[in-house]
Amino acid sequence: MLEIKNLQVKVGGKEILKGIDLSIGRGEVHAIMGPNGSGKTTLAQVLAGRLAYEVTGGSVRFEGKDLLAMRPEDRAREGVFMAFQYPVEIPGVSNAYFLKAALNAIRKYRGLEEIDAMDFMGLVQDKAKLLGLDETFMKRGLNEGFSGGEKKKNEVFQMAVLEPKFCILDETDSGLDIDALRLVANGINTMRSPTRSMLVVTHYQRLLDYVIPEHVHVLVDGRIVKSGDADLARNLEKHGYGWILEEAPRPQPARA
Amino acid sequence: MTNVAVALDAKQTWIAEFASSEPDLAGPAWLRPIRKQAIARFEAAGFPTQKHEDWRFTNLAPLLRVPFKPAILGRPDGVLAERLEPFSFGVLKTSRLVFVNGQFSPRLSYLRPLPEGVRVASLAEILRNDPGSVEKDLARHAKYEDDAFVALNTSFFTDGGYIEIPKGTVVEEPIHLVFVSTSHEMPTVSHPRNVVRLGARSQATLIETYAGWAPDVTFTNAVTEISAGPGSVLDHYKIQRESESAYHIATMTVDQDRDSNVMCHSMAFGAALSRSYVHTNFHAEGGSVALNGLFMPSGVQQADNYTRIDHAAPACTSVELYRGILGGKSRGVFNGNIYVRKDAQKTVARQTNKNLLLSKEAFVDSTPGLEILADDVKCNHASTIGQLDENAIFYLRSRGIDEEAARHILTYAFASDVVNQVKVAPIRIKLDQLILSRLPKGAGPGEGL
Numbered sequence: 001m002l003e004i005k006n007l008q009v010k011v012g013g014k015e016i017l018k019g020i021d022l023s024i025g026r027g028e029v030h031a032i033m034g035p036n037g038s039g040k041t042t043l044a045q046v047l048a049g050r051l052a053y054e055v056t057g058g059s060v061r062f063e064g065k066d067l068l069a070m071r072p073e074d075r076a077r078e079g080v081f082m083a084f085q086y087p088v089e090i091p092g093v094s095n096a097y098f099l100k101a102a103l104n105a106i107r108k109y110r111g112l113e114e115i116d117a118m119d120f121m122g123l124v125q126d127k128a129k130l131l132g133l134d135e136t137f138m139k140r141g142l143n144e145g146f147s148g149g150e151k152k153k154n155e156v157f158q159m160a161v162l163e164p165k166f167c168i169l170d171e172t173d174s175g176l177d178i179d180a181l182r183l184v185a186n187g188i189n190t191m192r193s194p195t196r197s198m199l200v201v202t203h204y205q206r207l208l209d210y211v212i213p214e215h216v217h218v219l220v221d222g223r224i225v226k227s228g229d230a231d232l233a234r235n236l237e238k239h240g241y242g243w244i245l246e247e248a249p250r251p252q253p254a255r256a
Numbered sequence: 257m258t259n260v261a262v263a264l265d266a267k268q269t270w271i272a273e274f275a276s277s278e279p280d281l282a283g284p285a286w287l288r289p290i291r292k293q294a295i296a297r298f299e300a301a302g303f304p305t306q307k308h309e310d311w312r313f314t315n316l317a318p319l320l321r322v323p324f325k326p327a328i329l330g331r332p333d334g335v336l337a338e339r340l341e342p343f344s345f346g347v348l349k350t351s352r353l354v355f356v357n358g359q360f361s362p363r364l365s366y367l368r369p370l371p372e373g374v375r376v377a378s379l380a381e382i383l384r385n386d387p388g389s390v391e392k393d394l395a396r397h398a399k400y401e402d403d404a405f406v407a408l409n410t411s412f413f414t415d416g417g418y419i420e421i422p423k424g425t426v427v428e429e430p431i432h433l434v435f436v437s438t439s440h441e442m443p444t445v446s447h448p449r450n451v452v453r454l455g456a457r458s459q460a461t462l463i464e465t466y467a468g469w470a471p472d473v474t475f476t477n478a479v480t481e482i483s484a485g486p487g488s489v490l491d492h493y494k495i496q497r498e499s500e501s502a503y504h505i506a507t508m509t510v511d512q513d514r515d516s517n518v519m520c521h522s523m524a525f526g527a528a529l530s531r532s533y534v535h536t537n538f539h540a541e542g543g544s545v546a547l548n549g550l551f552m553p554s555g556v557q558q559a560d561n562y563t564r565i566d567h568a569a570p571a572c573t574s575v576e577l578y579r580g581i582l583g584g585k586s587r588g589v590f591n592g593n594i595y596v597r598k599d600a601q602k603t604v605a606r607q608t609n610k611n612l613l614l615s616k617e618a619f620v621d622s623t624p625g626l627e628i629l630a631d632d633v634k635c636n637h638a639s640t641i642g643q644l645d646e647n648a649i650f651y652l653r654s655r656g657i658d659e660e661a662a663r664h665i666l667t668y669a670f671a672s673d674v675v676n677q678v679k680v681a682p683i684r685i686k687l688d689q690l691i692l693s694r695l696p697k698g699a700g701p702g703e704g705l
């Protein structure tokens with residue numbers, strides 16, 4: 001479903017991703033772990049189409065199409081969804097309006113009719129319940145004054161409503177208490193299917209206790225230095241990143 | 257000609273105009289000396305230049321270069337009722353007085369049933385038949401002494417709206433004053449003058465619409481004087497939608513008695529150059545006022561907003577919220593002045609002005625101001641100028657919303673604080689439509705954000 005080849009990315013003139021190779025098959029869940037600053041968010045944002053990140057080399061194909069050539073909105077319409085590490089607050093735009101606009105933009109792209117108000121309400125209520133979001137939440141400004149946990153839940157809620165083919169979750173577990181973590185993990189697991197793939201980006205192994213990945217990759221200083229199965233995540237939790245850093249090949253000096 | 261020469265030249269023209277038309281200006285005997293004093297003050301002070309603190313950002317030369325002529329009295333106005341339709345508010349039922357180039361148009365006006373004692377009439381008629389009822393208010397609140405445009409209005413006005421609500425009376429339906437400015441061969445000027453008096457514990461909603469159509473070149477110089485009696489409640493709207501070749505200068509004064517509650521909405525969409533000056537004064541304790549403004553110039557329009565809230569009495573509350581959305585090469589000014597006098601203890605005053613620049617060539621100056629002489633007060637002000645948040649645009653796009661729609665949604669959302677203050681739903685819907693229709697390029701995101 002997703003084929004990343006030798007992806008190199010600069011931010012503000014600084015090389016952050018130094019050649020990422022990653023292949024994610026249909027229905028697979030991959031986790032990317034790594035210390036702070038290793039480039040996890042950069043990878044997530046580049047896949048979603050953030051312009052501030054400059055791709056200096058490599059390619060990304062999504063279902064055979066050149067993902068990097070697409071506008072962010074077209075990536076979303078093609079079925080890519082990224083749950084933000086730091087969701088944006090937009091006062092004055094209600095959650096309901098926003099989500100309906102997004103859903104209809106995606107439906108239009110796929111040649112479907114706009115969803116009517118009743119169907120939309122029904123759809124939204126079911127998914128909101130799944131994440132333990134209350135009724136008033138849809139009327140509030142988008143993420144406006146939301147707690148950290150509410151924002152993360154809202155990301156997963158949007159994902160549940162928009163039903164993407166490929167989900168990127170950037171630190172969706174951080175800042176969640178255990179109850180919220182279970183709800184969010186349950187929301188994610190409900191969406192696992194043989195046709196939907198996921199890339200779960202996280203610093204800790206916590207979320208991976210609930211959302212068990214098939215593959216785990218360790219990102220250090222812009223490179224994937226180790227790949228394995230779910231056991232790798234457990235080892236990282238027990239022993240930290242230190243042993244991997246010693247095992248890993250020395251990072252080369254940044255190329256200009 | 258230099259700007260100074262233009263201003264001098266225009267001044268002489270206006271003075272000569274007054275000399276020739278003064279004998280024909282209608283009105284009671286007590287009004288004549290007032291008009292003469294006003295023109296004398298104007299002659300002494302002349303037009304403000306950009307050296308004047310309050311006119312730093314406003315070049316009047318383009319306005320003063322135009323040889324404006326008053327519309328000829330008594331000539332049929334020729335405005336079709338259908339053309340006024342876009343200036344109404346959908347299902348909202350209102351009484352309506354229409355003035356075309358400063359003259360009352362009975363043909364375009366209508367009154368709905370009003371509670372007993374309520375008077376909604378043309379000021380010219382009141383001056384003819386019952387001038388005593390306006391003597392206490394007319395030219396008493398809006399000071400011509402230090403404002404050239406108020407002085408000109410006072411010298412030349414012939415008509416406008418007169419509204420009187422007796423004490424204890426609640427007028428449910430809004431009263432709509434519509435000022436249409438049109439020009440045919442010659443650029444025209446009008447000086448609408450409105451007098452509004454709310455008796456004790458009365459309540460009313462008043463809308464002033466200033467209307468016009470491109471490419472008419474017109475100059476509207478309006479003055480509205482409002483006195484709000486003890487415990488009265490007024491919801492006032494000024495919606496300026498003149499021709500984008502028009503000049504619009506409007507002064508509104510609100511004199512607030514004890515425990516009165518006034519809301520002044522000021523929405524500026526039209527005119528090449530518009531300037532709105534709102535001056536409210538608490539002369540007795542317990543009053544509250546909300547100034548709620550939106551200005552949305554684009555292209556080469558300029559929209560200036562000056563406000564002054566005078567806390568001359570204790571325990572009054574003012575909340576001011578102005579937002580500017582500026583596109584193209586437009587310019588805008590927000591200048592807010594809150595003055596808390598020595599005895600005005602327990603004053604609460606909050607002032608916020610936020611501006612959104614939609615283009616790199618747009619310019620806004622925001623000068624919030626608080627002058628506090630009392631010591632037991634709660635006052636604050638805040639002012640910001642910014643662009644649309646790129647993070648927010650990306651967030652929306654990452655969910656499938658295209659870039660233009662994302663920008664529209666965010667621009668519209670920026671205005672929502674001000675629009676949400678509007679209590680009358682059909683007016684709110686109308687404002688939504690006006691804002692959406694003025695977003696850069698193409699259709700807006702639709703209603704109900």
Ligand SMILES: Nc1ncnc2c1ncn2[C@@H]1O[C@H](COP(=O)(O)OP(=O)(O)O)[C@@H](O)[C@H]1O
Binds near residue numbers: 016036
């Ligand atoms: N907008 C930016 N400008 C400059 N440097 C950035 C920017 N965003 C991220 N970086 C840098 O890129 C590196 C990787 O950041 P990030 O991808 O956020 O890491 P992670 O998500 O793994 O913590 C860090 O060194 C960070 O400081």
Ligand SMILES: [Mg+2]
Binds near residue numbers: 040042085171
């Ligand atoms: Mg990160």
